[in-house]
Amino acid sequence: xxxxxxxxxxxxxxxxxxxxxxxxxxxxxxxxxxxxxxxxxxxxxxxxxxxxxxxxxxxxxxxxxxxxxxxxxxxxxxxxxxxxxxxxxxxxxxxxxxxxxxxxxxxxxxxxxxxxxxxxxxxxxxxxxxxxxxxxxxxxxxxxxxxxxxxxxxxxxxxxxxxxxxxxxxxxxxxxxxxxxxxxxxxxxxxxxxxxxxxxxxxxxxxxxxxxxxxxxxxxxxxxxxxxxxxxxxxxxxxxxxxxxxxxxxxxxxxxxxxxxxxxxxxxxxxxxxxxxxxxxxxxxxxxxxxxxxxxxxxxxxxxxxxxxxxxxxxxxxxxxxxxxxxxxxxxxxxxxxxxxxxxxxxxxxxxxxxxxxxxxxxxxxxxxxxxxxxxxxxxxxxxxxxxxxxxxxxxxxxxxxxxxxxxxxxxxxxxxxxxxxxxxxxxxxxxxxxxxxxxxxxxxxxxxxxxxxxxxxxxxxxxxxxxxxxxxxxxxxxxxxxxxxxxxxxxxxxxxxxxxxxxxxxxxxxxxxxxxxxxxxxxxxxxxxxxxxxxxxxxxxxxxxxxxxxxxxxxxxxxxxxxxxxxxxxxxxxxxxxxxxxxxxxxxxxxxxxxxxxxxxxxxxxxxxxxxxxxxxxxxxxxxxxxxxxxxxxxxxxxxxxxxxxxxxxxxxxxxxxxxxxxxxxxxxxxxxxxxxxxxxxxxxxxxxxxxxxxxxxxxxxxxxxxxxxxxxxxxxxxxxxxxxxxxxxxxxxxxx
Numbered sequence: 202x203x204x205x206x207x208x209x210x211x212x213x214x215x216x217x218x219x220x221x222x223x224x225x226x227x228x229x230x231x232x233x234x235x236x237x238x239x240x241x242x243x244x245x246x247x248x249x250x251x252x253x254x255x256x257x258x259x260x261x262x263x264x265x266x267x268x269x270x271x272x273x274x275x276x277x278x279x280x281x282x283x284x285x286x287x288x289x290x291x292x293x294x295x296x297x298x299x300x301x302x303x304x305x306x307x308x309x310x311x312x313x314x315x316x317x318x319x320x321x322x323x324x325x326x327x328x329x330x331x332x333x334x335x336x337x338x339x340x341x342x343x344x345x346x347x348x349x350x351x352x353x354x355x356x357x358x359x360x361x362x363x364x365x366x367x368x369x370x371x372x373x374x375x376x377x378x379x380x381x382x383x384x385x386x387x388x389x390x391x392x393x394x395x396x397x398x399x400x401x402x403x404x405x406x407x408x409x410x411x412x413x414x415x416x417x418x419x420x421x422x423x424x425x426x427x428x429x430x431x432x433x434x435x436x437x438x439x440x441x442x443x444x445x446x447x448x449x450x451x452x453x454x455x456x457x458x459x460x461x462x463x464x465x466x467x468x469x470x471x472x473x474x475x476x477x478x479x480x481x482x483x484x485x486x487x488x489x490x491x492x493x494x495x496x497x498x499x500x501x502x503x504x505x506x507x508x509x510x511x512x513x514x515x516x517x518x519x520x521x522x523x524x525x526x527x528x529x530x531x532x533x534x535x536x537x538x539x540x541x542x543x544x545x546x547x548x549x550x551x552x553x554x555x556x557x558x559x560x561x562x563x564x565x566x567x568x569x570x571x572x573x574x575x576x577x578x579x580x581x582x583x584x585x586x587x588x589x590x591x592x593x594x595x596x597x598x599x600x601x602x603x604x605x606x607x608x609x610x611x612x613x614x615x616x617x618x619x620x621x622x623x624x625x626x627x628x629x630x631x632x633x634x635x636x637x638x639x640x641x642x643x644x645x646x647x648x649x650x651x652x653x654x655x656x657x658x659x660x661x662x663x664x665x666x667x668x669x670x671x672x673x674x675x676x677x678x679x680x681x682x683x684x685x686x687x688x689x690x691x692x693x694x695x696x697x698x699x700x701x702x703x704x705x706x707x708x709x710x711x712x713x714x715x716x717x718x719x720x721x722x723x724x725x726x727x728x729x730x731x732x733x734x735x736x737x738x739x740x741x742x743x744x745x746x747x748x749x750x751x752x753x754x755x756x757x758x759x760x761x762x763x764x765x766x767x768x769x770x771x772x773x774x775x776x777x778x779x780x781x782x783x784x785x786x787x788x789x790x791x792x793x794x795x796x797x798x799x800x801x802x803x804x805x806x807x808x809x810x811x812x813x814x815x816x817x818x819x820x821x822x823x824x825x826x827x828x829x830x831x832x833x834x835x836x837x838x839x840x841x842x843x844x845x846x847x848x849x850x851x852x853x854x855x856x857x858x859x860x861x862x863x864x865x866x867x868x869x870x871x872x873x874x875x876x877x878x879x880x881x882x883x884x885x886x887x888x889x890x891x892x893x894x895x896x897x898x899x900x901x902x903x904x905x906x907x908x909x910x911x912x913x914x915x916x917x918x919x920x921x922x923x924x925x926x927x928x929x930x931x932x933x934x935x936x937x938x939x
Contacts, residue, residue, distance in 0.1 A: 235279045235309060236264040240271070254278045261286075265309035269293045272305075282310030290316070298322070298370055313337055319344070321368070326351055326396075328368060342368045348382075349374050349396070359383050361394060410897075410913025410937060414518075416441025430454045436466070438519075444471040446519070459495020459503065464488075466519070486515045500539035507532050509553045529557055542573040548589075556596050560716050561612075565589030569731075572623070579624060585731045586618040591716040592650075611650030613714045617643040617736055621664075636667040639730060641739070648714045660708040662739055664730060666701040685795045687755045687764060695750040697770075701728045703742040710738050721843035723806065723816055725772065725788060743776040757797055767791040784809050798825040815839050829857045849873040852880075862888045877902055884936060893917050897936040913937040 239246065240260030247256040256276045263270040263277050263284055273288030285306050292300040292307060292314075298321065305316035315334040321342075322328065330347025348362035363376035374396045381389040408420040418440040426432040433451040440446070446468030454460035467487045491507040508530035510516060517524045532553040538545045546567045552559040570584035592612035621639030628634065641662040648655040672695045680690040717736045719726070727733045728746050748770035755764050772785035786806045793801040799822070806816035817837045824830035832854040838847040851871045858864040863886065870880035881900040886893065894916045901909040915936050 235277055235282065235284075237275075237277055237279070238262045238264070252278065253280055263309070267294070268309055270305075270307065270309075282308045284309065294370075311337070312340075314342070326374065327357075328366065328374065330366070336367075339367075340369065342370070344368065349376075361391070363394070406917070408913055408915055408937075410911060412440075412911040412913075412937070413909055415443055438468075442472045444469050446470075457497060459493060459497070461494075462490075462492045464490040466515075468515075468519070485511065487511045488515050488520075502537045502539075503535070504537075505534040506530070507553060513554070513556045531559070533562075542571050544569045544571070552594055558596055559594050561592040561594065563590050563592065565591070575622075579626075581623040581625065582621070583623070583731065584618070584620045588614075588616040590614050591714075593714070593716055611648050611653040611655075611714055613648045613655070613716075614646040615643065615714075615716065615736075617641065619730055621730065631671050631673065633670045634667060635669075636665075637729070638665045640664075641730065643736065645713055653714070655712065655714055658708055658712070660706055660713065662703060662706045664701070664703045666699065666729060668697065668699045668729075670695065670697040685764065686757055686797060689756050690764070691754045693750075693752040693754070695752075697746075697748040697750070699728055699746040699748075701742055701744055701746075703739070705741045706739065710740055713737050723838065723841075723844060725770070725785065728772070740778065741776065743774070745773045745775065747771060747773065759797065762797065763792065763794055765791070765793050767793075782810050786815060796825075799823055815841075827858065829855075831855050847874070850879075889916075895936055899937055911937045 237255060237257065238261070239257055240262055243259050245258050248254075249256075254276050255278075256274070258274045261272060261275045261277075263275060263286075265282065270284060270286060270290070270292045272286035272290040275284055275286040277284040283306070287304050290300075290302050290305045292305060294300070300314075300316075300319060300321045302316045302319040305314060305319075307314040307316075313335045315332070317332050318330075319333050320327070320329040326349060328344060328347055328349035330344035333342050333344040333347075335342055344366045346364060347366045348360040349366060349368075350357040350360040352358055352360070360382050361376065361379050362382060363379040366374060366376040366379075368374050376394045377392065379391040379394040380387045381391070403426060404424050406422040406424065409418070411417050418438065420438045421436070423435045423437075424432075425434070431451075431453045433449060433453075435447070435449050437447040438445070446466065448465040448467050450462070450464045452460070452462045465487070467485075470484050470486050487509075488511070489507065489509040491505070493503070493505040495503040497503070509532070516530075523530075531550060533548060533550040535549075536545075536547040546569070547564055548562050548567075549564040550560070550562040552561055565587060566589060567585060567587035570582065572581050572583040574580070575582050590612065591614075592610055594610040619639060619641040621637055623635055623637045626634045626636075641660075641664070643660045643662075645655070645658055645660070647657045672693065674691060674693045677690040677692070680687055715737045717734065717738070719735045719738045725746075726735075728742070728744060733739075748768065750768045751765065752763065752767075753765040754761055756762070768790045769787065771787040774781055774783055774785065777783065786808050789803065789805045789807070791801075791803045793803075795801075801822075802820045804816070804818045805814055807813070808815050814837065816839070818835070820832065820834040822830070822832045832852075834850075834852045836848050836850045836852075838844070840847045849872065851873060852869065854866070854868040856864070856866045865886070866882075866884045868880065868882040869878065871877075872879050879902050882897070883899075884895050884897040886895050894914065897911075897913050897915065899909075899911045901911075903909060913936060
């Protein structure tokens, strides 16, 4: 019977999770009555025609909205919602909360329940006791001679026990005259104990280890919680070679103010390292990060970031995960107001760090006209207009200190307006043709700054073109292929041709101050406006972009899925600038999913003129179950003047779960260009029931000749995990304090 109950719950769990997330509270659930189903073919049913009650034996399941009850025997009334259940009773309520016991009386409509010996849980919190009743006034459950814990084990290694506990589902657990037990040993008495189920309140985190550039280290964090609107952390880090460091993190929110996160970190570095381009890293190193967000009115959004660093390497040295995400974070404040067909943006972007090259915007205000129909005509209109004061500042890396003066800077005021008319046509019910014509006018004031001689000027740019797209599809309903997990097939093909013509502007880019410029990239930039937004780099252009998009869709267990998603595109340049070929490289982006657990992704760049690949990136991911998964990847990129030295990198990642308590993950990066194993990463995971631990070793071979070796141990309470789900795999540096 227990096995049958378990299998029923297992089959229903995805549905319950989905319905629990989408179903409104019980008072808003339509009264459709109970759904009562016999589980076993040998079940018997007795009906009381006077009361309308039905008694099921040998296994019964009762459903009402998102709630499900399973028991050996149950007497239920569809009219009143009352159920009296006995024997292996399991009740799964909305939100995923589970109650287990031998006897339970529950009303599905009023949610009032009481029962004998019980267990309940909504991970990561679990409780058990002799009996419980419902308090409808407070919507809480009162358990007697009960305890609760975060250890998901029938015999927990720690628990808090009391004569009475009060559980408010999803909110809190409280107890009076409670005792903390480690195993069977009482260790601490609480006259009053309160535990929030919404978040873990106060806790410590420790990360000990050794790193060749830090020496032995201990990274510690105290997480504190004052209220839902005020909480944070206090960090204190000890590094044998680098000294003491730390600082506070504070998150707070208030009505009409919004929310803000402030992070400060200070270290008196005992071993600052000299780096190429900088004479000396300062001993006193600090960073300040402020992130502010607010939506004071409908469709009005405010956002601000202050990213101050005392030197360019502090993030790389002590916050490796952040450094990998953004090498040079910007400071800015932005206001955005959305309307039905328009939006207004105001951006202020000062330079907070003197060692960074920055385009200051003080401010840059833009009005965007979203694509909209012009009255009853078939024409559509879109526009972008902006005005701002810009200052392009370059760092001077040859000074003896960190750039005490802002040198080699130039500034100007720029006003730019772009307007475009489009005429979408559809021929034969499938051919879409959208011609367009537009005009851009840009005004530049006389440039100010050292070494610049650019005068006040106005630039006019005319643009026209047309985009032609069509889509065709065909369904092969009888197609079956077990190898590729294909059950019916739909093929969608979508060719596209986009023609752009821009005659020579009256002012060329080298005659203008450069603020919004082209940055080195290995991918094709947009052809048409306003998607192409490097305003100061605009020059003549006549090109055709040709693309072909193929999609193969099939039905699988989880519904509609993509077997193949493949886009191929490139440019035919009818007029060329210096260094350009008539035909651009051909780009291919493909995702192939032959099984629900097997995916293959590919991004390539092929040079027609040279007859070879200039870039190729391939990743294969295999994950048939939660026991093991493997990812194999290869990245090739040739040497280019724009992007520097290329790569021929092979990488692997393997995860294996030995059992419920032990797991292992390893990653390797091998650079075939010079035969160096650049990166080795190994983590062993251990489930300690209430805690999870990870012992991590990383060995990194830098091309400068130095080696970086790290070993660290991470311990995380399940009730308050150090990382979100999967974060340790996406950002493995966090397991070693980076």
